Amino acid sequence: MKPNLSFQIYYSTQNLPTNWDSLTPKNIFLSKDYLSILEKSAPTNMVCYFIGIFKENELVGISLAQKINLSKVNSLGERDHCFKTMIKNFLFKKFISNVLVIGNNMLTGQNCFCFSDQINLEDGITALHEATHALTDQLKSQKKKIHLTVYKDFLTTNTQLFKTSKFKSYYHFNTQPNMVFNIKESWNSIDDYIGDLNKKYRDQYKRARKKAIGIDKRKLSLDEIKKSHYRINELYLNVAQNAPFNTFYLSENHFEVFKKKLHDNFLFYGYFIDEKLIGFNTLIKNGEDIDTYFLGYDESCQREKMLYLNMLYDMIGYSINKKYKRIIFARTALEIKSSVGAIPVEMIGLIKHKNYFINLLMAKSFAYFEPKTEWKERNPFK
The missing domain is CATH 3.40.630.30 (Gcn5-related N-acetyltransferase (GNAT))
Structure with a gap:
């Protein structure tokens, strides 16, 4: 991270900088109003954190992170009760139930961050990566384990931002499109x-x-x-x-x-x-x-x-x-x-398991838990 950039992690919207909304004129999903709603009515298995990025004490970037405990929900739905689904649920709870999402798991689209013109995207992503590490360490010190870290929903045009050494160990994935x-x-x-x-x-x-x-x-x-x-x-x-x-x-x-x-x-x-x-x-x-x-x-x-x-x-x-x-x-x-x-x-995401050996198998295990959806694109217009 560049020496003139720093970050702050907030545990409540009440503590956000007064000028937080100056960075959200085009995206309501990072505004104080929306984030305070999310804080008050988030799902019971989700806790939200808020990240501010600063350049020489000036707020230049904001982001949202969510810790999700998948063991509190039947992640694979109620439709199937076969043995294979039971095995999947067991593996979920044992190895990947605690997830830290950088972005908003309740929405589709690039709602992860907003940066001002004071910094470029590359520097902003680097600062966000450092903040993610710090948040993970803070949660660990509170005995809140994280199995998976996920950066969620970026346009494919942003792929180059993540082709750096910092993200080398992350598996790049895309699921269903927006x-x-x-x-x-x-x-x-x-x-x-x-x-x-x-x-x-x-x-x-x-x-x-x-x-x-x-x-x-x-x-x-x-x-x-x-x-x-x-x-x-x-x-x-x-x-x-x-x-x-x-x-x-x-x-x-x-x-x-x-x-x-x-x-x-x-x-x-x-x-x-x-x-x-x-x-x-x-x-x-x-x-x-x-x-x-x-x-x-x-x-x-x-x-x-x-x-x-x-x-x-x-x-x-x-x-x-x-x-x-x-x-x-x-x-x-x-x-x-x-x-x-x-x-x-098409949207891309990045995912990494805390266990080195499990992470090596991420491509295969991701396909196992998230099979590709087969569908036919239509064109209804003349």
Whole structure:
């Protein structure tokens, strides 16, 4: 690390420098407001830490780190109960259950750091690497073990930043891509979007909308979110527990805390049939982007009403109307997101095990726990 750069690790957002937000004008996910929400409503198996990087006592970089204890969740989901899954869970808890993530494990995309123009990316990454080492040592002194260190979600254009001796022992990986929907300047409404679809996908849109007849969709206030607290959590878990891989489950007050702190920057939409909540989705306003957040639904209604696909179309319609430039659809459900026009953006990460010999086998073991997803990319436009 350059001698004029230093770092500070913070254990609470209350202790962050007063000018922290001066580095986050384009990314709400590193702002004090968001980080304080994360601190208050993080999953029970997650603890957050905050890193400030300084150049001659001036704040020039910020980052987020998260310690995750995978032994507190069924990481491989609830769908499979076979012997192979039991073995995987055992190995998880024994050898890789304690993970330090540099970045945000609850989001997809480059939300790891923000640097000012006072330093270049290479120096910032070097300082972040030193801070990571220091944090690991601090946690070790507190008898909090770390099996794995992960630097999460960087664009492939950033690969060169990590081709240094400091990261030589890290395994470079990429999992499912970030699905990003780019909004054309010529679109002023959902009708413009539909007009650019080819016949097959126009028919898909019409079929989905016909299936949704009878569903009442509306934006929920903080009070309404509180009133539907238990049902919301039930619908969220219906989806989360059937995912092939989990590193956390949201706390029960998660959405309430978000709405209370972010106000209209956090949107919660409920879907009702005869006043019964059958599904919901959430959006976060982030500069010129809309980030899709967590959702939930009743599985029987999802199939009958094509609920998930209708949610995607609703997100697209809202974002076009409000003149956003992109929708960050994140990972999972790659093919259906592709069918509405999202494109895959490859992301890279780095991972290292504290045990030298296990680390030598990282490439094979990573493929074992995170098998490649097979899917077919679609192009719905003319």
